[in-house]
Amino acid sequence: MAHDDTLIGAGFSDPVFQSQGAFRALLAALSEPGLACDLGEAIAPPAGLEAATAVTLLTLADYETPIWLPAALRNGPAGAWLRFHCGAALVEDPARAAFAVVDGAMTEPKLAGFNAGDDQFPDRSTTVLVQCAGLAGGETVTLEGPGIAGRRSIAPTGLRPGFWAEVEGNAALYPLGVDLLLVHGAQVLGLPRSTQIVEAR
Amino acid sequence: MTVHQSISDETRPAYNYAYLDEQTKRMIRRALLKAVAIPGYQVPFGSREMPLARGWGTGGIQVTAAIMGPDDTLKVIDQGADDTTNAVSIRRFFERTADARTTEATDEATIIQTRHRIPEAPLKAGQIMVYQVPQPEPLRKLEPHEAETRKMHAWAEYGLMQVKLYENIARFGEVTTTYDYPVMVNGRYVMAPSPIPKFDNPKMQMSPALQLFGAGREKRIYAVPPHTSVRSLDFDDHPFRIQSWEQPCALCGAADSYLDEVVIDDQGGRMFVCSDSHHCETRRADGHRGAMLADASALHLVEDEAKP
Numbered sequence: 424m425a426h427d428d429t430l431i432g433a434g435f436s437d438p439v440f441q442s443q444g445a446f447r448a449l450l451a452a453l454s455e456p457g458l459a460c461d462l463g464e465a466i467a468p469p470a471g472l473e474a475a476t477a478v479t480l481l482t483l484a485d486y487e488t489p490i491w492l493p494a495a496l497r498n499g500p501a502g503a504w505l506r507f508h509c510g511a512a513l514v515e516d517p518a519r520a521a522f523a524v525v526d527g528a529m530t531e532p533k534l535a536g537f538n539a540g541d542d543q544f545p546d547r548s549t550t551v552l553v554q555c556a557g558l559a560g561g562e563t564v565t566l567e568g569p570g571i572a573g574r575r576s577i578a579p580t581g582l583r584p585g586f587w588a589e590v591e592g593n594a595a596l597y598p599l600g601v602d603l604l605l606v607h608g609a610q611v612l613g614l615p616r617s618t619q620i621v622e623a624r
Numbered sequence: 625m626t627v628h629q630s631i632s633d634e635t636r637p638a639y640n641y642a643y644l645d646e647q648t649k650r651m652i653r654r655a656l657l658k659a660v661a662i663p664g665y666q667v668p669f670g671s672r673e674m675p676l677a678r679g680w681g682t683g684g685i686q687v688t689a690a691i692m693g694p695d696d697t698l699k700v701i702d703q704g705a706d707d708t709t710n711a712v713s714i715r716r717f718f719e720r721t722a723d724a725r726t727t728e729a730t731d732e733a734t735i736i737q738t739r740h741r742i743p744e745a746p747l748k749a750g751q752i753m754v755y756q757v758p759q760p761e762p763l764r765k766l767e768p769h770e771a772e773t774r775k776m777h778a779w780a781e782y783g784l785m786q787v788k789l790y791e792n793i794a795r796f797g798e799v800t801t802t803y804d805y806p807v808m809v810n811g812r813y814v815m816a817p818s819p820i821p822k823f824d825n826p827k828m829q830m831s832p833a834l835q836l837f838g839a840g841r842e843k844r845i846y847a848v849p850p851h852t853s854v855r856s857l858d859f860d861d862h863p864f865r866i867q868s869w870e871q872p873c874a875l876c877g878a879a880d881s882y883l884d885e886v887v888i889d890d891q892g893g894r895m896f897v898c899s900d901s902h903h904c905e906t907r908r909a910d911g912h913r914g915a916m917l918a919d920a921s922a923l924h925l926v927e928d929e930a931k932p
Contacts, residue, residue, distance in 0.1 A: 439641045443693040446653045450691065454660045454834045454849040483657075485650055521654075542778035546658035546667045569663050569810050570849035572832075598812055602661045615661035617810060617849075 431500070432467050434481055434508040441465045445482040452604065452613035457566045457575040459558050459612045469504035471496040473554050475606040476524055484509040484522055491520035491549075493529070520549050527555035527582040527605070534589045539599040549601045556581025558607050568618040577612060579605050587623040594619050642689040642722040648672055652690035652845070656836060659847035664809030665777070666760050666844040674840065681714055682840030684737050684756035688718065691752065691836070692735055697725045699733035704741040704882065704899035728902050740803075742824040744881045744903040747833035749850065755818040757839040760846065762806045762816040782814050785857060793862050802867065808855045809848055823866045823882045828854040873898045874916035875926060876907035
């Protein structure tokens with residue numbers, strides 16, 4: 424193992440206020456789906472995590488929230504970084520995760536592999552952070568649902584073929600389902616289970 | 625008290641910003657995000673002991689403490705008024721623990737914590753309403769067991785609630801529930817809007833503001849995102865109606881606000897005044913005058929801005 428892999432980078436320099444600011448951006452992202460929100464460049468993320476992914480997990484994850492990462496990240500610096508800063512367990516079974524980080528272009532795991540909650544406790548579902556190549560410039564997807572006045576269009580890039588069909592399938596489970604955060608750089612875009620995909624082309 | 629005052633700033637009791645510790649805030653924040661993703665569903669959370677009794681707004685305080693930051697301006701109202709005991713003590717709590725900027729003006733606030741009212745002034749995008757909720761479960765009076773109400777929500781079995789409203793109509797000719805009137809959120813969950821008068825229910829429908837609900841004693845958090853359908857339950861032949869009054873506010877003359885009835889003597893005298901104190905003051909400052917403003921002003925109960 425190279426020397427750099429064992430070096431764990433810094434987390435928040437001001438945990439109270441940086442996590443508060445990041446949380447408000449996340450709250451805005453999920454209460455107004457499709458709106459890209461800025462989480463700020465507060466930290467240098469470990470290799471394999473977007474800045475927004477790292478900030479989101481620092482803000483929300485702790486010893487109560489198992490995290491699923493792709494095996495390459497789990498066994499690399501990203502896994503060590505999350506274990507150290509969040510104290511979170513890294514799990515191999517996607518269905519056990521409270522938070523998950525996936526690469527939008529990879530074909531596995533499918534969204535259906537994560538925990539969608541159960542009918543009496545739909546809140547126990549996984550929040551999936553989808554790292555994608557960009558939040559604009561891709562195919563246009565039209566959204567509708569709570570948090571959106573009328574309709575809103577988004578155009579993220581770098582998502583696997585069939586991704587939007589999976590999101591539609593997830594929305595059809597409502598009130599069950601996973602909640603998605605599309606992340607790129609320092610930006611995050613919320614797609615909670617309540618959001619309906621009107622049109623993807 | 626004097627002990628605290630004599631201690632210098634560096635050695636003051638070391639509470640975290642906004643009183644709650646960071647682990648608690650993370651737990652509440654996770655519950656809030658799930659609540660926003662499932663509008664109207666009650667998310668269980670680990671409600672903490674707060675330095676005031678349960679039932680005095682501990683749920684709302686915990687939600688506010690978890691979301692607020694140095695950029696926020698806080699308004700706290702109790703029954704519409706900024707100057708009642710509960711509102712004053714909660715506002716002072718956040719001034720002391722979070723150095724919060726506070727206001728009485730609805731349009732200046734970024735966070736409005738409320739007990740039993742929604743302000744009369746229309747809410748704006750970007751504002752967050754935080755409701756203090758005594759009983760988050762709208763079905764509790766009909767079914768005392770949590771295990772049962774949880775299943776009723778899971779399977780959207782809300783027939784019992786419709787039967788209750790129907791029996792009201794059968795016995796009294798109308799639905800007699802005047803506050804905490806049940807609503808259907810996003811066409812899926814029946815939700816308690818907290819004990820706001822049903823007058824305020826229509827303000828929740830498609831509101832541009834984010835609405836968060838905290839029930840401290842009952843350990844539940846729920847939410848209504850902006851632009852979300854919030855429909856008061858009713859029947860086709862008995863549509864939902866809000867309260868109305870035969871006279872306008874006695875101080876500001878408003879005919880479209882929620883009025884409190886105030887007994888003023890032991891001869892049966894009474895007056896009706898706006899429950900939203902800031903709304904009433906703003907209208908008086910704009911020159912609106914109600915029938916009893918001169919009398920109230922003469923007794924130094926209110927200030928009459930128009931008086932020379």
